[in-house]
Amino acid sequence: MSLDFGLSNVHVLITGAAGGIGLETVKTFRQLGAKVTAHYNTNIGELRHLEGVVTVQADVRDEDSVTNLLHEAAEKNNGPVSILVVNHGIWPTNNAPIADMDLKQWQNTLDVNLTGPFLLCRAYLRALRHAPDPVKDTANIIFIGSTAGKFGEAGHGDYAACKSALMYGLTLTLKNEIVACAPKGRVNTVSPGWVATPMAEETLKDRRFVERALATTPVKKVAVPADVARQVAVVASPVLSGHVSGVNLMVDGGMEGRLLFPPGEQ
Template identity: 35%
Template sequence: MEALQLDFTNTHVLITGGAGYIGSSTVTAFLELNAYVTVLDLNPSKLRHVHPKLLPLKADISSEDSVESAFATATTKFGVPTVCIAMAGLDLSVLPHRESLIDMPLEQWRRTFQTNVEGTFLTARAWLKGINAHKDEELRNVSLVIVGSESGTFGDRMNADYASSKSAIQFGLVQSLKGDVARIYPRARVNAIAPGPMDTKQFRLECTENPEQLWLDSGATTALGKPVPTLAVAKSIVFLANETWSGHVTGQILNVDSGKHGKVMWTKEEHAEAFT
């Protein structure tokens, strides 16, 4: 039986959005496992890491030129990135919330899709181009992990733009790519992670501002009854990236969401007002 090791020695991991909450935990995890790590982020200075195997780069995933240039720089520095974690995107902490779809400007919808869907497409394509250019070499851990969201499964009443963009990448894109990547490199895989409510500083702040949010997002709607630590998502990403542990897992969505089982449709107050 082969050694069940999660070692990423001589593996180059490229992470978009790596300076965020989940991203920072993921960067730490891969560095501790001896990987070379490149981070693409609009604000890489937020990274609290200094490491000889870490390359922070400023990049905009919604820009084709920016993505292609960043991948080229990363490849020159550490070699082809065989692992790509497509995490960057606009999330619910930065997007305006709308009471109804009728209140949403077309510009918001387009901007969300340009960043979350087109940006993930550009990232996936750049990664796959790199694999194709080195397909005659012996590559390890050839894996694309796309970071979606529980909202991609359950929707989000106040942010249909966000939920729809996450559905597009974690379902449509992953299912389309799973047969594509294996034709480029036989052991290449693509999967998605769908995190649930995350235990971050931002989430705790929002729960302070709205005491009902903790109950609505994780108390009433998850089996474990609590938000997910960022490290739990990072560990799941590492699992999917490592071919020793998940070499026959592809085309899947791993829900790291404390057992999310939907979303509360009506608060007690809303229901009382609407139906009594």
């Protein structure tokens, strides 16, 4: 028996699509027959080489830019967006406890990782109100969360705060609000732990750090982008997950918490 995800010709917008998880998610949805619009901001990367993928540039911190992103996606990809995958995000590499964190860093992280998703969801839901029924029937939002949002992350409180907001505050609010725009609409979060992406490459070169990071993880491995992308596709599928909404799915190998690092160490 072949497995039909029900995503053929469904329009999927993936933000931050040039990065490790984003790029793999684009490829996964294309393999499932979806129409994919891939968002990027400053670096288009490998997206330029993917056939059948519409690429659109936008600064998620800017209201007009986000509104134009949704309009351009609909115009270039033959109809409004049905599935929104909010994948973009920044993780400042400097180790900055809250007591020492610069206000500019805090504000910029929130602008990208939290205000950006707010603007995207708002523009998406406004467009969804006027979308045809087939678009509404497969409508859903998927946030990419993080174990940082569940357990916190010393030295990266800005990132952790944003991910918690997506995983709990926004997911649980929007799963009740989306149905006013699309009766079958759903909202969920897929939350990975450490993933071997370009953003995490330098950090994961530290073997001692990786050992500590995996200390409470029964599945003793760092995830690869495909581990996350496949779960996003499963959650997005109206066939496989059509009655799943308001869920925060942890893709973390069973992680149970964090080991505390000695003062002064990451």
